[in-house]
Structures are given as structure tokens and as C-alpha cells.
Amino acid sequence: MADESNNTPVFQIQRMYLKDLSLEQPNAPQILLEQTQPQVDINLALAAEPVSEGFFEVSVTATVTTKVGDKTLFLIEAKQAGIFEIRNLPQEQLEGIIGIVCPQMIYPYLRAVVSDVCTRAGFPPVILSEVNFQAMFEAQQAQREAQGAVN
Template sequence: MADETNTPVFQIQRMYLKDLSLEQPNSPQILLEQTQPQVDINLALAAEGVADGIFEVSVTATVTTKVGDKTLFLIEAKQAGIFEIRNLPQEQVEGILGIVCPQMIYPYLRAVVSDVCTRAGFPPVLLSEVNFQAMFEAQQAQREAAAAAPTIN
């Protein structure tokens, strides 16, 4: 019988919508505006250990839509997943948490944001595809540059 204690494990335990917020602070007056709104989209990633070999990874999208200086609507959605990751080197775990898990979560987040826009009475905001590997590599490079930078005492 094979020794399974060192077998690498990667499993999705659960995907879920962790947080969702829709605000229309200037309704109904702003809904009468005919001006094309400006849309600003920000993404954030988070990963944390919740138990031995169990991690929660979340992707948050903040969509701010304005007409002039007034907010038409603001959506903040956080989609999360619980993943089991065991018996892998730490650098591989970091890559899985920063690239693979967000890639699995993001399609659900895109659907939620689009659906909330539609249900709020607006055309859907379609979040573009994201290259999580490039994002992860850029964050790694920033960390390495910050670690190499001289400190001033």
C-alpha cells in the first residue's frame, strides 16, 4: 500500500459569495441624467490560512460608476473559496493561492457583478479577464524590490 501521508493535495472545499453591497446614493435624481457614466473597477485578492492545510482565498471587486462627480452606483462584491492544500513546497502553495485559486473564483465574481447591475436596473458591467499570473509576478517583484531597498534609520 502506498504511503499517502506525503501525497500532494489540492481540493476545492467550497465556493461562496462572502459579501455583497449595492449603493445608489443619488437615486432617483441621477437616474434622469443622460450623460455617459465613468466606470472605475478595482480588484483585491486575499488569502489566509483557516486551519492546517485549509485556506480561504477571496477576490473582491469594487465597481464605482459616476456621472460627473456624483456616484450613480457602487457595487462591492467578494467571492471566496475554501481550498485544501497539503504536502507542497511553500513557494508552490503561494503560487496556487495567488494564481490558481483566484482564477477559479473570478468567473463567479464576474457573474455576480453583472447580475447585480442588471437587477439594479443598469446595463451589466462586464469585468474583463484578469491575468492572475502576471498580477502575482508583479506583486512578487514589488516585494523583492522592497526587501532589497535600503532602510533609513
């Protein structure tokens, strides 16, 4: 633990873990005989919340939906999380670390989990592409500012 009496900035990973994992193959085994190239849809979501004073849980969730026509081949939802100790930072720096740095650290683990689950389910791995979390964060900030201007 850091000594809270000084104001030295603190940023440490406390733990990285797989928080949630789901695999569904609702149309197996019949759909496994299909020879058609599947459509893959990937959605990412970020979440962060304080756990206790100076500790934050940050998570990145990937939802991978693969369909052949209108039938689901498989659906994977994986949530990778980390607990980070972050102290003595100005609010704008804190938001940047939680919205950019922490997800960048978590994301490689999430990519590995999704790829591994696909392989274990009997499919070629789905490799999640690299994500520019800084661009995502800046877009969210701009959207928030625009909504604030409208209200």
C-alpha cells in the first residue's frame, strides 16, 4: 500500500482476471455442417467503477456474434477486468488513465480469451483487431461535451 500522507501519484495493477465468459451455439450441430462463410459482428464495451478508496475495477467486454444467414453459429461474450490502484491524480488525468491506459492493459488478455474460446468451440479463432482506446475516449468526451451543449 502506498503511504497516503504524501501526494505522490500512484498507479498499480492489483489484479487482472476473467470476470465473465459465455459461449452459446444455439443451432449446433446442424449449423456446423453449413459451408457458407459466416458473418462476424464484434462489439466492445468499457466499464469502470470505484471498488474502494483509490481502487478501481475497469473491464472490457467483447461480444462476438457469428451468423450464417439468419441463424447464429456461435455467440461469445467475454469480460476481462482489472483492479487498479490509482491515487493522487487530478480528475482529468484519472479519467484518461481509466478510459485509455487501463483498457489498453486489459485488452490483450481479452483478445487471447476470445481466440481461445473460438478454438475450443471447434472454430477458427476470431482475432479481435487492435483498438485505439485514446480515440474512443476522445470521441466519448466530445460526445459528452456536445450533449452538454444541447441541454
